[in-house]
Amino acid sequence: MDTQHLSAPTRPQSLNPRGVTHINTPHTSHYTVVGxxxxxxxxxxxxxxxxxxxxxxxxxxxxxxxxxxxxxxxxxxxxxxxxxxxxxxxxxxxxxxxxxxxxxxxxxxxxxxxxxxxxxxxxxxxxxxxxxxRSTPKTPASKTPPAPPPTTSPEPEPTPAPPPPPSSSSSPSSSPPAEPEPAATPEPPLPEPRTPDLDRHRAATALLTTLHHHDPRLLLPERAVRRLAPAVAAWLERGAHPDAVRHALTANLPRDPLRHPAALLAHRLTECLPPLPPGPALRPHPLQTCDGCDRAFRSPHPGRCRDCRTNLPEVA
The missing domain is CATH 1.10.10 (Arc Repressor Mutant, subunit A)
Known part of the structure; x- marks a missing residue:
């Protein structure tokens, strides 16, 4: 009879007719203490x-x-x-x-x-x-009075202290002021063509409006196309083929979602701008017919060839 039977039913608890009746079982694992x-x-x-x-x-x-x-x-x-x-x-x-x-x-x-x-x-x-x-919800409130004093005491006074960091001699014991963050460097302007060309501008606009055929994420709004078209025209003016420009803009795109595709294209158009082509080669002078011997020679103006000009005093 002294053996304890753990499976024996507990004594029935009388129900509260006016409200909730709690039947609490102690938790031994997987529980959270909440106030x-x-x-x-x-x-x-x-x-x-x-x-x-x-x-x-x-x-x-x-x-x-x-x-x-x-x-x-x-x-x-x-x-x-x-x-x-x-x-x-x-x-x-x-x-x-x-x-x-x-x-x-x-x-x-x-x-x-x-x-x-x-x-x-x-x-x-x-x-x-x-x-x-846990059973007395007012206990946290009793602990709150000592906490507010730091917020109501001279705590607001240190807040105006940061404005005068240059005069560090006035407060030698205070911590050194934080260094100001460097100002963000402005982004370089987009390249523009040296000479306006309507056909070149149309080709640049068509190239930008068809980039989404290669990647759906590159579907640009009309405002972005207007802003980027002069930069693409500058590439075309420098001798870049449209296929080369398209490859430079669509190759090796990040796998993450493109939140600002126009900003990415503007960065590539600015940083990867090809150099200017070399200056035009010196064209030779046109062929002229000598007035004295009818021989062809190159000269910017018509007249006599070198031999006729050399022998001219002797003939005279």
């Missing part, structure tokens, strides 16, 4: 609360963009985007945009299980609520 300040938030929608709980349960590195979440849940992209904006407005989510060295822009998503820590400047996404405070 009541999010689960019982009075300003967030049910979609935002559920999405916030889902994001906090995901491991680090999981994709939480709009398309991925819309494919996971029955809500559409519009509802998911609105819920993400709610979480971001209430401090449970932050989306940071960063430009990579190759010019591509990526978005980093940061999830906060304690929005009060984010407002006070302590970003500790791994910090969780103690088990004893």
């Amino acid at each position: 009541n300040h999010l689960a019982q938030h009075r300003e967030l929608s049910l979609t935002a609360i559920g999405l916030g709980l889902h994001i906090q349960s995901l491991p680090s590195g999981a994709r939480v963009d709009i398309k991925t979440l819309a494919a996971r849940f029955p809500e559409g992209e519009t509802s998911v985007a609105a819920a993400l904006r709610e979480l971001e407005a209430h401090g449970y989510l932050a989306r940071i945009r960063e430009r990579l060295p190759n010019g591509r822009i990526v978005t980093h998503t940061v999830s906060y299980n304690q929005p009060a820590h984010r407002r006070s400047g302590h970003t500790t996404p791994t910090e969780t609520e103690p088990a004893s405070d």
Whole structure:
């Protein structure tokens, strides 16, 4: 009789006639600790609360963009985007945009299980609520009073400090000001033909409007064709064959989606511009008929040949 039977049914629990009855079973694995300040938030929608709980349960590195979440849940992209904006407005989510060295822009998503820590400047996404405070949703509020003082104390004063970085002698103990970022160098202008030629301009326009036959991503708008046509005409003026120009613009295109095909073509037309052809060779003087001996000789003007001019004084 002293043997404990684990399979024995538990004592039935009386149901609460006025509200929900909780039957809690302790979790030993695959669970997430979520604060009541999010689960019982009075300003967030049910979609935002559920999405916030889902994001906090995901491991680090999981994709939480709009398309991925819309494919996971029955809500559409519009509802998911609105819920993400709610979480971001209430401090449970932050989306940071960063430009990579190759010019591509990526978005980093940061999830906060304690929005009060984010407002006070302590970003500790791994910090969780103690088990004893799960049932009292007001405990996080009791911890918030010490956090705001840094934001209300002389913190706003350091913000005007960055404007006078040249006078470093006035604040020797302060950290050196950050070096200003170098100004972006302006892009070189597009090449233009030295002499206007309507036929050459028409050939350049036709070449640009048919580039999408080689790659559908190179379907250019009319405004881009007008801007790039003089550059293509400059190539044709320098002796480049239209097939050579087309090959220079369509060869070795990146495999990633082309977000700005006109900018790529403008870069290639500027950086790969062929050199000017050599100057025209000196043409020989035309043939003239000598007035004295009827012999042909080359001279810019008609008259006598060299022999007749040499013997002219002797004859006289």
